[in-house]
Amino acid sequence: MTAPDPELPERSTAHWILLGMKGILSPPALILTTAFFGFAGLCREAGISWQEAAFMTAVVWALPAKIILIGAITAGTSLPAAAFAVALSSLRMTPMVVALMPELRGPKTRTPTLLFLSHFVAITAWVFAMERMEDIPRDKRAAFFGGFAVTLTAINTVLVAIVFNLMGQLPALATGALAFLTPVYFFTSLYGSARDFSGRLALFCGMAALPPAHLLSPGYELLVAGIGGGIVAYAGGRLLKARREVA
Template sequence: MTPQNWAHDYGSPSGARLAGMRAAIGTPALVLGASYMGFGAFVHQAGFNLWQGLASTVAGWALPGQIALVEIFAAGGSLIAAAIAVGLANARLLPMVVVLLPILRAGETQAKPRLAHYLSAHFIALTGWANAMQHCPDMPPPQRLSYFLGFTCVIWAATVLATALGFFLVGILPAPVTLGLVFLNPLYFMLLFVADLARKERGLALVIGAVTGPILHMVSPDWGLLATGLIGGSIAFLIVEQGRH
């Protein structure tokens, strides 16, 4: 495939990086930032200080795992319990890394991962992964990693600032409002894929998950969400694969 066949060609890695930054400024940064404002308020109400909340965002940067960490420690749980809870909450990130990193590394001749690959793995979370899966496969391989890091560095910086802002907004905004902001990001993530239903496996997974999710939650509130993702994704994969043969 020649370069002019790529749907998104920004001319160079630096051009792709700027394009990623521009794509992040706006809805992605605002939605994810709003979610982290809710997290900052949650940190304050749980009795932790600002630096602990910021350290969680800088080093962890996966909202479900961060919330689990704060909840466990606020309830007096042990370090082992916190590690298990965070590990389970963030287990979803492993298949995301496995799927996206080969796309970002496509065309590279070096067999060993570089520092940039480890950095990009740290930044693979819902918003950045969804955006990269939509755009990076249609880019020339040398531009993909630059685009992804440009996009994710902007939204990462926005979440760090939003964590601090939410921490100090406690008492100014009603508690249900600040804590409810946490749920904006999952909704935004879902809408990203609703807008991309041309990819059959994603549309099927969303529909199956929407149907089975409430049922499995009634069966097991603790494991219903995990079972929904596993069942919905697996059935969608099998249906699509069957249709290809």
């Protein structure tokens, strides 16, 4: 899609916002919403309030960052260590946003608008936007992305609050089963989206490193297992690559 179709009348900004909002019914957005049911269960298990769970959804948004924060809360991690772990996990936001900006920026898009919109960047919204941007007129891209990403965040924030409260009516087992959505969601989605062997290795190394880290450094087990497992996986990936090149 290069030149806009001359047959089509110029569509208004509101039209593009609505079209973006419709994207919340796309399969990836619906799968993410399922994951947020699990997140609500996880928050309840961690002992935080529904207001805190909804606040966290709105201000952090990226689900990996949030489950690491919940993990830190459960493990009794100190604030600096928790922030450091979250910062390591959110580091990849920078290249994602950098790649998105040339697609998103129109001739008149202001930097404050882009800073505001960047808050809603996480894997789902990023993939959604990168797939569709070239079909959207450049001056309407910010509206389209905002329509999708802001709505997705808002709906899931409200959903976390509602599901969290509804779970008070459910037996404890149902809450546990819902909370268990989160590890299954992340295990499968990380495995599926791993670019290479080292990505899958990182998944297994991080899991394998947690029990010893839990025993040796209580309170810092996530950081120790995450960094340790990540470095081992990176080295393992390199080693395999070197061997393949020799063979």
